[in-house]
Amino acid sequence: MNLHIRVFGIGALAKAAGVTTPTIRYYEEIGLLPPAPRTAGGQRTYDDDDLGRLTFIKQCRDFGFGIDQVRLLLDLSISTDRDCVETRDIAQRHLDEVREKLAELRLLERRLESFVTRCNAACAGGPGQDCVIFKDMAAPTKGGCCR
Amino acid sequence: MNLHIRVFGIGALAKAAGVTTPTIRYYEEIGLLPPAPRTAGGQRTYDDDDLGRLTFIKQCRDFGFGIDQVRLLLDLSISTDRDCVETRDIAQRHLDEVREKLAELRLLERRLESFVTRCNAACAGGPGQDCVIFKDMAAPTKGGCCR
DNA sequence: CGTACTCCTTCAAGTAACTTGAGGTTCAAG
DNA sequence: CTTGAACCTCAAGTTACTTGAAGGAGTACG
Numbered sequence: 001m002n003l004h005i006r007v008f009g010i011g012a013l014a015k016a017a018g019v020t021t022p023t024i025r026y027y028e029e030i031g032l033l034p035p036a037p038r039t040a041g042g043q044r045t046y047d048d049d050d051l052g053r054l055t056f057i058k059q060c061r062d063f064g065f066g067i068d069q070v071r072l073l074l075d076l077s078i079s080t081d082r083d084c085v086e087t088r089d090i091a092q093r094h095l096d097e098v099r100e101k102l103a104e105l106r107l108l109e110r111r112l113e114s115f116v117t118r119c120n121a122a123c124a125g126g127p128g129q130d131c132v133i134f135k136d137m138a139a140p141t142k143g144g145c146c147r
Numbered sequence: 148m149n150l151h152i153r154v155f156g157i158g159a160l161a162k163a164a165g166v167t168t169p170t171i172r173y174y175e176e177i178g179l180l181p182p183a184p185r186t187a188g189g190q191r192t193y194d195d196d197d198l199g200r201l202t203f204i205k206q207c208r209d210f211g212f213g214i215d216q217v218r219l220l221l222d223l224s225i226s227t228d229r230d231c232v233e234t235r236d237i238a239q240r241h242l243d244e245v246r247e248k249l250a251e252l253r254l255l256e257r258r259l260e261s262f263v264t265r266c267n268a269a270c271a272g273g274p275g276q277d278c279v280i281f282k283d284m285a286a287p288t289k290g291g292c293c294r
Numbered sequence: 295c296g297t298a299c300t301c302c303t304t305c306a307a308g309t310a311a312c313t314t315g316a317g318g319t320t321c322a323a324g
Numbered sequence: 325c326t327t328g329a330a331c332c333t334c335a336a337g338t339t340a341c342t343t344g345a346a347g348g349a350g351t352a353c354g
Contacts, residue, residue, distance in 0.1 A: 102249070102253065111210070112242040123231050137207060167313080170311085173311075
């Protein structure tokens with residue numbers, strides 16, 4: 001049979017999946033992608049299955065999953081005897097992490113905002129060393145400098 | 148005079164500033180901190196000025212400024228002939244970056260949330276390979292897998 | 295069939311910002 | 325004087341790739 005098995009080179013695969021060619025070689029090296037079959041001249045060849053797998057990896061990475069988590073997810077995505085609850089748990093844990101990071105960033109945003117505002121109001125244009133930012137920064141008041 | 152110049156070791160400095168001792172040595176190595184004076188036996192000694200500088204660095208890092216930006220801020224914080232507007236601009240640019248990152252993370256949060264919810268509703272407990280998460284991930288729909 | 299041009303190859307090193315480990319020295323207390 | 329914590333240097337590891345050098349493979353054109 002073997003109808004319509006598209007075969008393409010590393011560059012085309014890279015473009016299709018939205019990654020760079022060195023990244024693909026790197027994924028092969030660390031075992032996220034299986035070693036690609038080669039042409040007579042030694043160049044890697046790929047098909048649509050590879051594109052599916054690489055796309056999956058790319059999406060996971062965009063979601064912020066680490067390489068080891070992606071490895072785990074790839075295993076789970078193929079397995080027939082492990083259930084989808086595991087996958088959901090990984091996603092849930094990651095979601096929790098994202099929410100923590102969000103909380104941190106929101107705090108950071110407020111602090112930076114306060115910096116900029118106060119700098120404009122209190123010392124705009126004065127000599128660098130008198131800026132309120134530096135007064136705040138040099139004092140070891142853990143996390144409370146901009147209140 | 149030299150009244151009350153507290154001198155302490157690297158461990159005490161580390162604890163006071165909330166960093167680790169290897170980090171302090173690293174900062175010295177890359178020139179963020181000046182080479183510390185040594186005891187006869189070769190151990191580093193620090194005073195309150197060092198604590199101020201290191202605290203400043205730590206706060207900047209906590210704010211998400213990169214090492215190079217910290218270097219710049221340290222220069223500005225000492226300079227008498229450059230004004231505080233430069234500092235404010237650096238903070239403003241950083242604030243913009245933080246806001247972008249925030250937007251990305253909020254989107255990510257929604258997508259992950261949708262994942263977990265749909266997995267619970269559609270395929271909870273089924274074989275891993277049938278999980279909606281994998282169906283979504285393997286399709287190269289750029290950024291739209293969870294609507 | 296030769297040549298030009300792009301795409302591909304491997305291997306090594308660089309990036310950020312530290313952390314970890316090995317193996318040995320110094321300091322302060324008792 | 326001995327013990328144990330703290331310190332020293334130097335090298336390598338971490339994450340997830342990126343960048344660069346030097347050269348081979350594939351393809352289109354004349």
